[in-house]
Amino acid sequence: MINISESIEACANHYGGQADAMRAYLLEGQERSLALPNRGPLVFTDTGELAENIRTAYSEFGFYILEGILGEEELDDIKADLEHMRSQFPTGPESQVTEMGEPALGADAKALTLVWSKPLGDPLGGTALANGRHQVKMFEPKASDEAPPAAPFILLGSLQFSEACLRTYAHPQLLSVAASINGPDFAPFNEALFIKDPGIGAAVSWHQDGVTHWDSADFEEDIHGFNFMAQVYGSTAVNGVWVLPGTHKLGKLNINELVAESGSERLKGAVPIICNPGDVVICNRQLLHGSFPNCGFEPRVTVNFGFHKRSSVLGVMGGGIHSDAQVFDEITVARRSRAIGYAIDARAQRFPDETPYEYAPLSATGVVYQWNASARVDLKDYNLDDLSI
Ligand SMILES: O=C(O)CCC(=O)C(=O)O
Numbered sequence: 237m238i239n240i241s242e243s244i245e246a247c248a249n250h251y252g253g254q255a256d257a258m259r260a261y262l263l264e265g266q267e268r269s270l271a272l273p274n275r276g277p278l279v280f281t282d283t284g285e286l287a288e289n290i291r292t293a294y295s296e297f298g299f300y301i302l303e304g305i306l307g308e309e310e311l312d313d314i315k316a317d318l319e320h321m322r323s324q325f326p327t328g329p330e331s332q333v334t335e336m337g338e339p340a341l342g343a344d345a346k347a348l349t350l351v352w353s354k355p356l357g358d359p360l361g362g363t364a365l366a367n368g369r370h371q372v373k374m375f376e377p378k379a380s381d382e383a384p385p386a387a388p389f390i391l392l393g394s395l396q397f398s399e400a401c402l403r404t405y406a407h408p409q410l411l412s413v414a415a416s417i418n419g420p421d422f423a424p425f426n427e428a429l430f431i432k433d434p435g436i437g438a439a440v441s442w443h444q445d446g447v448t449h450w451d452s453a454d455f456e457e458d459i460h461g462f463n464f465m466a467q468v469y470g471s472t473a474v475n476g477v478w479v480l481p482g483t484h485k486l487g488k489l490n491i492n493e494l495v496a497e498s499g500s501e502r503l504k505g506a507v508p509i510i511c512n513p514g515d516v517v518i519c520n521r522q523l524l525h526g527s528f529p530n531c532g533f534e535p536r537v538t539v540n541f542g543f544h545k546r547s548s549v550l551g552v553m554g555g556g557i558h559s560d561a562q563v564f565d566e567i568t569v570a571r572r573s574r575a576i577g578y579a580i581d582a583r584a585q586r587f588p589d590e591t592p593y594e595y596a597p598l599s600a601t602g603v604v605y606q607w608n609a610s611a612r613v614d615l616k617d618y619n620l621d622d623l624s625i
Pocket residue numbers: 430440445463476477525526527538540
């Protein structure tokens with residue numbers, strides 16, 4: 237586990253009169269998180285299903301930490317792509333060019349690409365953005381005078397910008413997890429990077445991710461799908477996502493009430509998701525979760541990619557958060573799924589000794605997806621079809 241004692245102190249000190257409360261919250265949360273029986277290596281049964289103990293713990297807590305999934309080589313590829321993408325970021329939220337004056341990453345994208353924040357801010361909390369799901373505004377500590385006025389903290393549609401992320405998207409064991417939880421005809425959701433640079437990275441206020449199925453007659457714990465959260469540098473009590481275990485089964489929560497009951501945004505019973513580099517979290521989208529601004533010294537970059545049950549998206553009117561509200565018909569779902577086909581081939585090219593995942597819905601069509609120059613063009617703006625529910 238990463239030693240974050242200096243970060244805990246630095247973080248607490250950003251909270252002024254609440255410093256002692258914040259320090260205690262971080263330390264206690266860390267201890268309780270590490271005591272939970274929901275982490276370990278990825279294991280499958282003889283028939284290829286997720287091992288019973290993993291499935292049960294995931295269902296009980298709403299998240300599970302799969303340890304050591306991404307190896308050194310894969311992490312290095314992602315880090316190299318991150319470096320490259322950062323060099324292509326625009327000079328500011330309104331800018332279309334890089335520091336070199338060249339067209340910036342996403343400048344010609346039709347969909348939203350970068351979400352910006354002032355350093356250590358909470359741009360979503362207490363706003364109507366994303367369907368108003370971030371009900372409370374988190375405390376925004378003061379950043380150092382050297383911090384930039386604004387920095388990107390979410391990158392959307394990431395598969396078109398990073399081949400390393402595209403390859404991770406097709407990790408055969410992870411896709412087998414998706415099939416085990418959502419069925420072999422699982423459907424995509426969306427992909428993003430969460431960038432939490434030390435002293436800069438913004439908060440993502442407490443929220444639950446689902447939009448469309450809370451009042452459904454078929455409501456159940458997995459109906460809004462899950463996200464894989466792959467950790468490039470690890471994830472800690474200071475920079476990581478916090479969750480309130482078990483809340484994925486409780487329906488839509490009143491977060492203002494929970495904050496009032498806890499006496500602050502430090503929700504009682506919540507725990508941080510603690511990971512080493514290469515660990516991948518399965519996180520139920522209905523689970524109450526959020527992250528504090530990164531006032532510590534360790535970076536966090538999460539490679540996020542989610543999957544749904546086909547029945548949760550097919551014929552459903554989308555929630556309009558990650559893509560324009562639209563009914564997701566067979567054509568849209570199939571078009572959005574081509575990213576999986578390209579990813580599988582991109583991964584096979586990079587890791588030829590690995591057995592590629594066979595994604596049943598694409599195999600059934602007989603279409604062969606090859607990752608090449610024309611595929612790169614075809615993937616542009618693929619996230620306009622994000623299956624946002
Ligand atoms: O990574 C984070 O800080 C927030 C992630 C999140 O809110 C999400 O995946 O829905």
